[in-house]
Amino acid sequence: MMSAGGIRIGVIGCGWHSRAAHGPSLKQLKSAYPELGLAACCDINAESAESYRADYGFDRAYTSFEAMLGEEQLDAVWVLVPEHLTASVSMKVMDAGIALLLEKPPGVNTAEVIQLAEYAKEKDIKHRVAFNRRHVPLVRALIAKLQEQEKQGKHIYSMTYDMIRVRRTDPDFSTTAIHAIDAAKWIAGADYESLRFRYDDLSGIAGGLVNIAAEGTFRNGIRVQLNCYPHSGMARELVTVRGEGFTYELYMPLMENAGSFTGLICSEQGRVETIAAEEDWQRAFGFYDENASFLNALLTSADPLDQDLRSSIQSVEIMEAIRGRAEAYYA
Structure with missing residues (x-):
């Protein structure tokens, strides 16, 4: 510490x-x-x-x-x-x-x-x-589960990251969508190989407003879908990872969905385990550890400064592609 x-x-x-x-x-x-x-x-x-x-x-x-x-x-x-x-x-x-x-x-x-x-x-x-989602305890728990499956030779099929919001009318939602882009990459443990994009025009609600959908693969072969719906009636971030004999569902502890279920549902060979989010929202959503670990990294060599600007370049590249309404992204 x-x-x-x-x-x-x-x-x-x-x-x-x-x-x-x-x-x-x-x-x-x-x-x-x-x-x-x-x-x-x-x-x-x-x-x-x-x-x-x-x-x-x-x-x-x-x-x-x-x-x-x-x-x-x-x-x-x-x-x-x-x-x-x-x-x-x-x-x-x-x-x-x-x-x-x-x-x-x-x-x-x-x-x-x-x-x-x-x-x-x-x-x-x-x-x-x-990027606070890199420090969410439930994200760390999910990554640990996936690493254990990989050690056992189990194949990870796909990941879906749903980012859903209420009454967000940002003309440029890409600066929020970057959280989904980056967190999915962090959980997969690999950079993106390619993505294809689709946009739903919601300019009748607000100028520049769109739904954002992307489908592609990471460099380690895991398929990925990103669904960002800024004006869709609920606040939720749901990460679903499916693999050989297992499915994990992570419900992020957003401030906006207070009172809703937040936690990690681990389904393995028909057995279900639920890991609840921490009660302290600052800790549950990674902000405390994000700040504490940076201070630790400045003061000791135990926590390396590996989450630097270079680690964020691809996430920003994809954010920029979405802002420009690109049809595809290739690494």
Whole structure:
């Protein structure tokens, strides 16, 4: 576990996601490790910055992240800004020689992510991209189940990832769909080989709105289907993996579907086991471990910094293909 002696962190961006995902987790970590310094937070809205400081226990609040970087002695910065600002803000953090955690997507297109990855390598900046589903305990449990089946020589046939939302009318849902894209790849343990896309035009509901469906294969031969329905009457993420003598169904613990079943249903040769999600939503949906493991990685060699910008490039490539309404993607 973390021995957070002396590490001082700052947060850039005090909006809804920062409050839902990172602020509470950092406050919990501060309670567990008093040596952790929540030095400063920043938002262009002074009221948001100050309320974030008060709510989560930061020492100071700023409205200029450049001022924060200049005045504070920081060891790491959380970049939690809208995706069109992530690359430019992250470059300035790296210019200051500070480690950083970047929210997804780490750039609006592949070129931005490659530029960031090359710059981080050039300046030897420790960093991580915040794909929280990689840290969901149920995802880890599912991956462990699949690895055990593979050890026994059992073949994995296919994976289906359903991302369903209520009243989402984003003209560009690809920046949310990237979670399904990335999590499916993470669970499969392999990059995509190819995908073919289909879109349902929902512009009668809102301009630019579409359903997104993709079908293809991973490089390890597992077939994959991705179904992203932003305006479909419920909030659910369901991952279904089928193989030789087994089916696993993972119901993600979304905040929006509070009260619905969340857990992992493991069906093996007719026997059924259910693993329930943790009660603490921050832990259940991976946010606590996402933050804790990054701090661990900065402080020890026990948790390698392997979830970096380069690990996110293919997910961003596919996100960009969907934004451009591509018919297919080939690795």
